Amino acid sequence: MSYEELTERVRKIIAAAQHLPEEKITPDSTFEELGIDSLDGINILFAVESEFNINIPDDAAQNIRSVRDVVAGIAKLLESGSSGSKEAVQA
Amino acid sequence: MQHRVAVTGAGVICALGHNCKDFWQALCDARSGISPMQSIAPGSVRFENAAEVRGWDPAHHFDEKEIGLLDRFAQFGAVAARDAVADAGIEWTDSLRENTAIVTGSCVGGQTTEDEGFVNLYRKNIPRVNPLTIPRTMENAAASRISLEMGIFGPTYTVSTACSSANHAIGQAFWMVRNGVVQMAICGGSEAVFSLGFLKAWEAMRVVSPDTCRPFSKDRRGLILGEGAAMLVLEPLEAARARGARILGEIVGFGMSSDAHHITQPSSDGAARAMRRALSDGAIQAEDIGYINAHGTATQANDASETAAIRKAFGAHADRLWVSSTKSMHGHTLGAAGAIEAVATLLALQHGVLPPTANYNEPDPACDLDVIPNCARKAQVEYALSNSFAFGGLNAVLAFRKSGDTPG
Numbered sequence: 001m002s003y004e005e006l007t008e009r010v011r012k013i014i015a016a017a018q019h020l021p022e023e024k025i026t027p028d029s030t031f032e033e034l035g036i037d038s039l040d041g042i043n044i045l046f047a048v049e050s051e052f053n054i055n056i057p058d059d060a061a062q063n064i065r066s067v068r069d070v071v072a073g074i075a076k077l078l079e080s081g082s083s084g085s086k087e088a089v090q091a
Numbered sequence: 092m093q094h095r096v097a098v099t100g101a102g103v104i105c106a107l108g109h110n111c112k113d114f115w116q117a118l119c120d121a122r123s124g125i126s127p128m129q130s131i132a133p134g135s136v137r138f139e140n141a142a143e144v145r146g147w148d149p150a151h152h153f154d155e156k157e158i159g160l161l162d163r164f165a166q167f168g169a170v171a172a173r174d175a176v177a178d179a180g181i182e183w184t185d186s187l188r189e190n191t192a193i194v195t196g197s198c199v200g201g202q203t204t205e206d207e208g209f210v211n212l213y214r215k216n217i218p219r220v221n222p223l224t225i226p227r228t229m230e231n232a233a234a235s236r237i238s239l240e241m242g243i244f245g246p247t248y249t250v251s252t253a254c255s256s257a258n259h260a261i262g263q264a265f266w267m268v269r270n271g272v273v274q275m276a277i278c279g280g281s282e283a284v285f286s287l288g289f290l291k292a293w294e295a296m297r298v299v300s301p302d303t304c305r306p307f308s309k310d311r312r313g314l315i316l317g318e319g320a321a322m323l324v325l326e327p328l329e330a331a332r333a334r335g336a337r338i339l340g341e342i343v344g345f346g347m348s349s350d351a352h353h354i355t356q357p358s359s360d361g362a363a364r365a366m367r368r369a370l371s372d373g374a375i376q377a378e379d380i381g382y383i384n385a386h387g388t389a390t391q392a393n394d395a396s397e398t399a400a401i402r403k404a405f406g407a408h409a410d411r412l413w414v415s416s417t418k419s420m421h422g423h424t425l426g427a428a429g430a431i432e433a434v435a436t437l438l439a440l441q442h443g444v445l446p447p448t449a450n451y452n453e454p455d456p457a458c459d460l461d462v463i464p465n466c467a468r469k470a471q472v473e474y475a476l477s478n479s480f481a482f483g484g485l486n487a488v489l490a491f492r493k494s495g496d497t498p499g
Binding site: 037039042045057058059 | 137295296297299301312313353354355356392
């Protein structure tokens, strides 16, 4: 999966979780700009964990504040292979 | 006519012990009851540690048939109430039984029983659920058990306001006794949280610490879940004195508020409002308060917000207050928290020793109060507050006064 594909999937997840039109969500959007508060944030991470079959540690979760952070976090977990996912990322 | 309200008995069961003496000793020694979880298999959730009640043998307190009817949370509540009543030296009469209230708090009731039933149903494909699941699970199970066991016929109910449950319950009981609605009240809270399903939900909230509970410390990483119960016996001060009862202390004020802000993020305005209401309900000046037993969960959000709230409510006096979170030792017992912390606060006033905030490492500019780091402090304090702030933005604050009577 390419970085672009990953970003697309993340945009879709956030759009669905936040009931936002997908075009509002760009790779550069911050959670603050999108009106995503801390509870929304953990809800999005929950959806991301389910979608990619990964476990995002609490410490990493705390530093996720933008779409780019989410994508980078997933890529890192998928690459490390510690997630239980068989998917690989070609960044 | 309003009565002054005395606390004449207390019972406590938590990770620090099964009685007030052990509980108080641990608080004075800054000894934490937090250790690796035994209730569920290691590795089942991201966090490893909890403040579990150890060495609990239901058979020591109940016969087999009774155990079948009582979830762990109700067992804790019933035994804490027994201990509180024994501590108060109550001699029951028909009239007293008729005029005693029971108000308990619980956040999740018998959810371990429920979890077990659902494991059987969904995982083991056992199509029948134990018929005692409903009476074991209901949040009022502890209150009902206390009523049945002691033959108490007065107003009996349970308050469920998440982490503020016990403070709301004690506050309701306090007002009933103060206003002469009842002659006596048994009140407090109980909780037993350690089932896999419930812990997974806490894991998903991402607020549980991976190591220990460090309230107000800059390196705090979240709360530690605990379990247990505490119950108090309340009666009018003059009646307690007339029967020669030992007075542990007084409850003098109760304040409630709602943040109307966010379902999980705290608001310092809401918390400050509840503290002010407790002071005004007790006709106490802010400057009279010497100690606050903080909600102090050790989440980033709570501790900073609570500090701001204390500053808003107390102004310059905030810098002359001692504030500590005993959750650093007995964990966050949710619906029992306010009750366990009420006992801690009463014992602190009685002994002239303020329990510390244990596990404290590093000052946080966002939590710049005297939080009594790591070592108990000798201090004679006349008035104290105990804060409880719940998810859902519901705040409940109790105000206590040291007993003027010589301890017996």
